[in-house]
Amino acid sequence: MLTAFTRAFRTPDLRKKLLFTLGIIALFRLGSVLPTPGVNNENIARCLQQAQAGDSGNIYGMVQLFSGGALLKLSVFALGIMPYITASIILQLLVVVIPRLEALKKEGQAGQTKITQYTRYLTIGLAILQSTAFIALARSGQLFPQCREEILIDKDNIFAIVTMVLTMTAGTGVIMWLGELVTDRGVGNGMSILIFTQVIAVFPAELLNIARQKGAFVFAVVIITGIAMIALVVMVEQAQRRIPVQYAKRMVGRRMYGGTSTYIPLKVNQAGIIPVIFASSLLYLPQLVTTLFSNSAEEPNQVVQWIEQNLVRGDTPAYMIIFFLLIVFFTYFYVSITFNPVEVADNMKKYGGFIPGIRPGRPTAEYLNYVLTRLTAPGALYLGLIAMVPIVALAVVGASQNFPFGGTSILIMVGVGLDTVKQIESQLQQRNYEGFLK
Amino acid sequence: MTIGISIALILASLLMILLVLLHKGKGGGLSDLFGGGFSSSFGGSSVVERNLDRLTIITGVVWFVCIIALGLLLKP
Numbered sequence: 001m002l003t004a005f006t007r008a009f010r011t012p013d014l015r016k017k018l019l020f021t022l023g024i025i026a027l028f029r030l031g032s033v034l035p036t037p038g039v040n041n042e043n044i045a046r047c048l049q050q051a052q053a054g055d056s057g058n059i060y061g062m063v064q065l066f067s068g069g070a071l072l073k074l075s076v077f078a079l080g081i082m083p084y085i086t087a088s089i090i091l092q093l094l095v096v097v098i099p100r101l102e103a104l105k106k107e108g109q110a111g112q113t114k115i116t117q118y119t120r121y122l123t124i125g126l127a128i129l130q131s132t133a134f135i136a137l138a139r140s141g142q143l144f145p146q147c148r149e150e151i152l153i154d155k156d157n158i159f160a161i162v163t164m165v166l167t168m169t170a171g172t173g174v175i176m177w178l179g180e181l182v183t184d185r186g187v188g189n190g191m192s193i194l195i196f197t198q199v200i201a202v203f204p205a206e207l208l209n210i211a212r213q214k215g216a217f218v219f220a221v222v223i224i225t226g227i228a229m230i231a232l233v234v235m236v237e238q239a240q241r242r243i244p245v246q247y248a249k250r251m252v253g254r255r256m257y258g259g260t261s262t263y264i265p266l267k268v269n270q271a272g273i274i275p276v277i278f279a280s281s282l283l284y285l286p287q288l289v290t291t292l293f294s295n296s297a298e299e300p301n302q303v304v305q306w307i308e309q310n311l312v313r314g315d316t317p318a319y320m321i322i323f324f325l326l327i328v329f330f331t332y333f334y335v336s337i338t339f340n341p342v343e344v345a346d347n348m349k350k351y352g353g354f355i356p357g358i359r360p361g362r363p364t365a366e367y368l369n370y371v372l373t374r375l376t377a378p379g380a381l382y383l384g385l386i387a388m389v390p391i392v393a394l395a396v397v398g399a400s401q402n403f404p405f406g407g408t409s410i411l412i413m414v415g416v417g418l419d420t421v422k423q424i425e426s427q428l429q430q431r432n433y434e435g436f437l438k
Numbered sequence: 439m440t441i442g443i444s445i446a447l448i449l450a451s452l453l454m455i456l457l458v459l460l461h462k463g464k465g466g467g468l469s470d471l472f473g474g475g476f477s478s479s480f481g482g483s484s485v486v487e488r489n490l491d492r493l494t495i496i497t498g499v500v501w502f503v504c505i506i507a508l509g510l511l512l513k514p
Contacts, residue, residue, distance in 0.1 A: 037447070037508035076505060113462065124455055153512055163444045167505060170451035173458040174498060180461065 007428065014187075014427050021186035024178050025197050031077040031174070032070040032198070036167050038160045039074045039138075040153050047147035048072055069202045074138060074151070076171040079130050081179065081194055083172050087122035089278055091115060092337060120176060127172035131165045187427075188420035196416040199409045226410070229389065233414045236382050239268040241375055243368070248352040266372060269379040270339060273411040275330035276387045279323055280408065324384040331380035341368035386411060440511050447504040454501050457494045462487070 009015050035041045067080035095101045095115070104111035138151045139161070154160050175194065182190030211219040242263035249259035286307045345365035354360045358367050387408060 034505065035509060037444075037505055037512050117462075120459060124459065159441075159444065163448055163508075166448050166451040170454040170501060173455045174501075177458045177461065177494065 017187050021182055024182050032075050034076045036074055036076050036164050038153055038164045043149035047144040047149055050147050079172045083126040084123045087119045087126055091119050127169045131168035135165055188423050192416045199412050229410055233410055240265045245353045246356055271331045271334040273415055274334050275327045276408050278330040279326035327384040328380040335376050341365045443508045450501040450504050453497050
């Protein structure tokens, strides 16, 4: 393992890529701790401490996780990549609904570039909305409901407020650019590496928190379960069903093509962690709406009361059931978006490939669909169960909501980690070296 | 002084947003996120892209300096 690392660093272009990625990560973390001008840093630190002690302040769980603790600090990169993720989700959903976008998607590379461009515009739009919302929350003191300190230095100065909103919006733009730079010139997918960074960044602090608050025994239990879960997640992430494909030999001019047998790898968890992100983003909406529109003056109506009782805290039965069902639904939804059996079957037919025992064309598509549907069932269940773990842990150990070995964080860490290592390895293998994974 | 740097920061922010949007988006959206699909990188970048990069970096540095300066000035 270690020798592979030294080899990776000894390869000139790979070393350049790795150092570039590390540099971007460093810049990104720097922006995540740099406070936006106009924010009273000391008061925020005091409020954060109160909120952590109170334990009920963690209503922004998911967003806070993705921003690596930067959100509540109102730093320059406070919004993190959340706007980009939300924009991507919205566009993914819109592709199914709007025919024009669907046509664009079918165009291939050019259309995809256009959709990406729309995603980028939407990201900036969402960033403006969200930064305005959070600054407004900070201004009215609702960001930390229990805390009475002034978060903003000069909260009545509209000019200063506008500056802050614009700075945070530009910060989101910069994050987007950094992510694209990593994708382009670094290792792995930029956006996922940035999420990975933020998840890892809060990790040691959360672990220390548990060790300090709950004692050594609980700490040991947490570590052991965590390692077991990582092993499990790695196992399922690597699991795939290989559908054999035989290619017929054909002559083009004087040369012989094909005649090989390969396979289509179908992963058990084809959708990755996207369903979990979708589901938690959706479930976070009612919380946000109730926080934004609740004023203490009047008695909240029944809907609001129900939402506050059932959807704000993660340990109620209603929340768990809805979360689980949403994850299962989105797993199927996302797999059906990303893998189109008809298209795969058509492509195979075009190049003279077939699955042994099944006729090319429609029967092949039906067979692929059948296998995929059956394969996704355990995948969806697994995702749902993994995502439940932090909630169960919340009930058993009494850990905070962003429990360090929480399902989503583990899925992100393992998923992105595996992917990046695989990419580095494929680059190493171009030079005939032995890789990380044997 | 504060007002001046604030205005500079606003301008730098706007310019930064504009420049980032002018870049061609690399890596197609969410489908690449969290493992899935293969990433295709096609060759180097054009002269326009390289100049845009340079401009964006310069603006980014100005933006960063403005933030730090304003932050120090406003420190209570």
